[in-house]
Amino acid sequence: MCGIVGFTGPQSAAPILLQGLKALEYRGYDSAGVAVMDGGSIRLEKVSGRIANLCEKTRDGQAVPGCTGIGHTRWATHGAPTDINAHPHLSNDGRFAVVHNGIIENFASLRDELTQKGYSFVSETDTEVVVHLIEMYYRGNLKTAVMKTVSRLEGSYALGIVCTDYPDTLFAVRQASPLILGIGAGENFFASDVTALVAHTKNCIYLDDGELAELSPESVKVYDCAGQEIKKSVNRITWDLEAAEKGGYEHFMLKEIMEQPAAVKSALTPRIKNGEIVLDDFDPDGSLLRGVSRIVITACGSAYYAGCAGRYAIERLSRIPVTTVLASELRYDDPIIDDGTLLIVLSQSGETADTIAAMKECKRRGASTLAIVNVVGSTIAKMADHTLYTYAGPEIAVATTKGYTTQLAVLFLFALYAARKLGRIEDAQYRALLRQLKELPKKIQQAIDMAHSTEKLAQKVHKAPSLFFIGRNTDYAVALEGALKMKEISYVHAESYAAGELKHGTIALIVEGQPVIAVCCNEKLSEKTMSNIIEVKARGAKVLSVAVQGNRQIFSVADDVVCIPPTEQLFTPLLAVIPMQLLAYYTAKANGRDIDKPRNLAKSVTVE
Numbered sequence: 122m123c124g125i126v127g128f129t130g131p132q133s134a135a136p137i138l139l140q141g142l143k144a145l146e147y148r149g150y151d152s153a154g155v156a157v158m159d160g161g162s163i164r165l166e167k168v169s170g171r172i173a174n175l176c177e178k179t180r181d182g183q184a185v186p187g188c189t190g191i192g193h194t195r196w197a198t199h200g201a202p203t204d205i206n207a208h209p210h211l212s213n214d215g216r217f218a219v220v221h222n223g224i225i226e227n228f229a230s231l232r233d234e235l236t237q238k239g240y241s242f243v244s245e246t247d248t249e250v251v252v253h254l255i256e257m258y259y260r261g262n263l264k265t266a267v268m269k270t271v272s273r274l275e276g277s278y279a280l281g282i283v284c285t286d287y288p289d290t291l292f293a294v295r296q297a298s299p300l301i302l303g304i305g306a307g308e309n310f311f312a313s314d315v316t317a318l319v320a321h322t323k324n325c326i327y328l329d330d331g332e333l334a335e336l337s338p339e340s341v342k343v344y345d346c347a348g349q350e351i352k353k354s355v356n357r358i359t360w361d362l363e364a365a366e367k368g369g370y371e372h373f374m375l376k377e378i379m380e381q382p383a384a385v386k387s388a389l390t391p392r393i394k395n396g397e398i399v400l401d402d403f404d405p406d407g408s409l410l411r412g413v414s415r416i417v418i419t420a421c422g423s424a425y426y427a428g429c430a431g432r433y434a435i436e437r438l439s440r441i442p443v444t445t446v447l448a449s450e451l452r453y454d455d456p457i458i459d460d461g462t463l464l465i466v467l468s469q470s471g472e473t474a475d476t477i478a479a480m481k482e483c484k485r486r487g488a489s490t491l492a493i494v495n496v497v498g499s500t501i502a503k504m505a506d507h508t509l510y511t512y513a514g515p516e517i518a519v520a521t522t523k524g525y526t527t528q529l530a531v532l533f534l535f536a537l538y539a540a541r542k543l544g545r546i547e548d549a550q551y552r553a554l555l556r557q558l559k560e561l562p563k564k565i566q567q568a569i570d571m572a573h574s575t576e577k578l579a580q581k582v583h584k585a586p587s588l589f590f591i592g593r594n595t596d597y598a599v600a601l602e603g604a605l606k607m608k609e610i611s612y613v614h615a616e617s618y619a620a621g622e623l624k625h626g627t628i629a630l631i632v633e634g635q636p637v638i639a640v641c642c643n644e645k646l647s648e649k650t651m652s653n654i655i656e657v658k659a660r661g662a663k664v665l666s667v668a669v670q671g672n673r674q675i676f677s678v679a680d681d682v683v684c685i686p687p688t689e690q691l692f693t694p695l696l697a698v699i700p701m702q703l704l705a706y707y708t709a710k711a712n713g714r715d716i717d718k719p720r721n722l723a724k725s726v727t728v729e
């Protein structure tokens with residue numbers, strides 16, 4: 122989704138803004154632009170398409186003089202991805218330029234009002250109303266004009282603003298869209314996320330909703346929504362630049378797949394102390410869990426599928442009833458949620474608009490909230506009563522891999538923790554499962570090594586018009602994620618079915634040569650899934666199965682087999698997903714896709 126950067130300091134701004142925009146590329150965009158203060162005027166450059174076009178047009182920023190400016194990558198919502206609709210947008214008098222991330226929901230009525238007052242619009246965007254409102258309210262004090270403007274806006278926004286009367290100053294304001302200030306020495310920044318800041322500074326301030334910031338090279342002031350200056354703490358970014366670079370891999374996605382042993386270790390290790398699980402400051406005495414009658418897990422996309430896979434472990438071990446609900450559905454439902462509900466919210470980015478909305482609704486109804494999030498200081502992390510970070514490090518590829526597996530690792534920790542605190546697990550079983558949990562990073566590495574054949578197997582499926590992913594129970598949860606991964610990066614249509622459902626309709630689609638990917642890692646149900654494999658093979662399907670090492674029968678049933686190392690059955694999704702990720706990756710590669718930035722998708726979906 123849209124990315125924002127701002128810089129003020131002694132150096133030329135445009136090259137720094139372009140570098141920041143490149144760091145935000147992974148969020149997804151279809152046009153880009155910069156606005157730089159050049160003497161008494163604003164110099165604007167914007168193009169549709171890639172940042173590379175903007176770099177070419179501006180000679181990597183050298184052709185745009187000035188030391189204070191704002192930049193933007195736009196992911197089109199209102200109006201096509203054209204040069205004119207690209208941000209920044211200029212006021213009619215040329216005095217103000219604005220970049221915006223989010224959606225102004227009442228833009229149509231504001232547009233009518235401003236048009237009637239004589240302001241002319243050049244773009245189809247919702248954002249343009251903002252810059253005209255600022256011009257309308259400006260009486261020599263930009264802070265006042267911005268505050269009056271945002272009081273008229275409904276929806277979500279992170280705004281970056283420059284004005285010719287303030288040649289070395291940036292203004293930034295946020296409401297339900299991420300915005301972070303970067304604090305440097307004699308220079309200051311803002312950006313949608315820390316990946317655009319780490320090359321320059323590791324000190325940052327997370328703006329909260331309703332706050333406004335005023336940045337010059339020497340100072341950073343933050344005001345609350347009433348305009349009073351407030352003190353904000355400066356946080357230290359723990360990611361380094363190297364973590365946000367490809368490190369020799371052809372794609373970020375492959376790098377992130379390979380990072381999973383280390384990422385899952387980072388999620389688990391700090392939380393296992395002297396043979397006990399410690400979930401940071403979450404419910405140390407178990408009193409919260411004792412009052413919980415029901416757990417609801419909510420999220421979107423892969424994070425939701427991580428919830429589906431983790432649900433089995435939580436319910437089976439803690440015996441608390443667990444339901445999983447898509448956040449985009451939950452937000453408009455009338456859910457039965459009360460103060461006996463623990464809402465577990467999963468999100469890599471911590472900024473997904475639907476997930477935030479669902480969380481707000483459940484909080485309003487009295488639920489306690491536990492967020493499992495990767496991005497430190499993100500909106501969901503801050504909104505939750507309790508947050509467990511996944512410590513996966515920056516995930517740049519749009520298709521999540523280590524984001525998903527670290528979420529699962531934390532869900533497994535939670536499941537075991539809840540069972541222990543509620544006294545619903547024998548000591549010996551607890552210790553055995555904890556041992557298995559600790560071995561997962563090593564086993565992920567083994568699963569990666571065992572999945573080397575996926576590169577060759579991708580050649581068998583990449584031209585298929587459609588793929589089936591099947592499995593039962595925990596394997597079905599993996600099939601859901603496998604099909605999503607395949608669709609989003611290879612553009613091959615893929616559907617997942619609970620294997621037992623085939624007979625109820627979908628088996629009609631099985632014809633000679635139809636590829637079926639069968640996840641068969643749940644030992645209690647593997648006989649059943651193998652029967653389903655035999656059924657589809659009898660109708661001509663070609664079956665690739667993911668199975669646990671030691672399952673000899675599978676070799677006589679499936680056409681191809683990729684094994685994962687044995688582990689506790691409840692934890693198998695964390696290993697079984699590895700060949701799914703690699704198969705999707707190599708299929709996308711065989712199809713020549715833009716793997717890290719698949720079409721139409723954004724890394725962090727900050728609008729509905």
Ligand code: M6R
Pocket residue numbers: 421422423424425467468469470471472473476519520521522524606609722724725726
């Ligand atoms: O940042 P989040 O985990 O909240 O994102 C949720 C989904 O948008 C995300 O998982 C999406 O489905 C991924 N592209 C899947 O790879």
